[in-house]
Amino acid sequence: MRVGVIGAGQLARMMVPAAIELGVELRVLAEAEGMSAAIAAERVGDYTDVTTVLEFARGVDVITFDHEHVPQHVLHALVDAGVPVRPGPDALRYAQDKLLMRERLSEFGLPVPDWARVTTVGELDDFIADHGGAAVVKTPRGGYDGKGVRVVRSAAEVAEWFAGLAEDGREGALLAEELVEFRRELAQLVARRPGGEVAAWPVVETVQVGGVCSEVIAPAPHSAGRLADVAADVAITIAERLGVVGVLAVELFETTDDRILVNELAMRPHNSGHWSMDGSTTGQFEQHLRAVLDLPLGGTGTHDEWAVMVNVLGGPEQGTLADRYAEALEGHPTVKIHNYGKDPRPGRKVGHVTAIGPDLDDVVYEARAAAAVFQD
């Protein structure tokens, strides 16, 4: 069993341990030398180049991804060459283009924020006027971790985005969305096999800081019952109707008026699922490999009442994460530390820690305190 992963960031890196235990050979196409998943890097090459990607795919049983940035024409070239691509291009385009995603989910009747396709400053100002004087404006493609997303009260604030639109080849549209009043953000992860088997982890609460995931609580507090059911239903419906294979992460808003709205989709292991590596019978990286290899999915039960994951963002100003291990491990012997092997840099995701246990306050404290050791 050989899996080819396009992209060599921490998501590809964290597939390696799961692959080793399952006896799966993982080969990674890295963008550059020395990336997070370098231990499994088969070669360094440009994932937008058809020849490079086709050559990389030779000799693997399936191609999957560390990110969603592989262009559609490259994905289709793989499919045309008979390579199983999971998730496939027809699913991935909804993770690549937020306007397409909104259109499709609306067709399905799934709960989404009010939205509009806007091509001019005037259209956006109309949308803002109709939605309480504010809107969230998104570039349909290429955004991540809060990039390409702006909250505005006037279309003038994204004038340069409109100016740049003609270049993107999608007839120059932005996505405008209502500014949702939400109580909190949630994420629902599921995995799906090609034949349709799905498995869902418990819905989790995610805390974002500056558009970047900072903390995840699994399961989301007070989610048992209706909330858990609705979240799982929404994600499973999306996975099935879009034909996603592998892990699908559905970011959700829990609104102040108790609605659940779909925010974003990711078709790969996701930051909001890192807790599962230490807190669930089957971690998301193992499950993703099982799904894309069309193997039966693993149980998604939890080891304890609560799991809390805190990202290490930036890392220490001087030195490396390892320099702080003595302090972090001494003070937090039950916390699991995951080091992505990256050089510290402000705001960069360089690792995460997970604590599990029966008392939520204790678990939150442990995870936050351990993560804090790595930050100045």
Next chain:
Amino acid sequence: MRVGVIGAGQLARMMVPAAIELGVELRVLAEAEGMSAAIAAERVGDYTDVTTVLEFARGVDVITFDHEHVPQHVLHALVDAGVPVRPGPDALRYAQDKLLMRERLSEFGLPVPDWARVTTVGELDDFIADHGGAAVVKTPRGGYDGKGVRVVRSAAEVAEWFAGLAEDGREGALLAEELVEFRRELAQLVARRPGGEVAAWPVVETVQVGGVCSEVIAPAPHSAGRLADVAADVAITIAERLGVVGVLAVELFETTDDRILVNELAMRPHNSGHWSMDGSTTGQFEQHLRAVLDLPLGGTGTHDEWAVMVNVLGGPEQGTLADRYAEALEGHPTVKIHNYGKDPRPGRKVGHVTAIGPDLDDVVYEARAAAAVFQD
């Protein structure tokens, strides 16, 4: 942090996932191409050759082991070159030579079977006569998985071992031990840092078939209280008095008259600790790395009431373990499968499975049934 591992079997292989998560660079000195830990293999070379080993050790922070077969003169050459060797040669010789081990543990007053150093057929026959007409005879060096161990009722049964003795350089001695009447076999694993910090997992019951570990139940049933305390005390005493660094496995007999006797020692992660990868806060491979890197040790609590590990011995007669994944994973979604990436061969340890849960009967059933899928 760079750890050099001498030996590239499944124990080195299973250190790799732990190393990746901790951000530790693992470099393996393999005996041959294509071994279990090939993904981390830095080079292929002879671990009995001083020059090869010294060269391998250049650039790593510490040397540790997949097995105990590195000769003392090679270990001392590393120490003389200033390389941290963990466990060190002075501890390792007690895992390399069973006669030395018996002498030393007896000096410590630790509970061991009756034993004698025998150099002639006559001495062994005397020992047999004094011990109810039977003895366990062991070659002091080089045995593992039941090799170099024989139960005899007459010295004539190991006549060829005596004949070969002159060659081994230890003045031609064998180890004779009483044939212990035991109720069951146990194993106690501990980890120790250079400075002395120790951590013990719960004592486990081990089931051997033909001298090879077949099954492990963690914790050992009915072990809470005195038995757990005695086992932990014995292992911690050995770790401290022999100055072991890293994981130490102490194989024990629980005799029919309720004594706990030390059988064998291993100074590395051990088959009896594989359950900890899925059943404990800190798996033995992570703990071993933490110990040899002189990092604070992790918690040794368990995720559930019971963990049962069953070895996959031999594997299928035709094909590979992966050919059976559809059946094994479908039928046993909560069992964790560990594939060592070896070609199946009768009796060979090619993988293991672990189940955890609150009911021992269920957990034993699940683990055995999943392992059975891989065997004809």
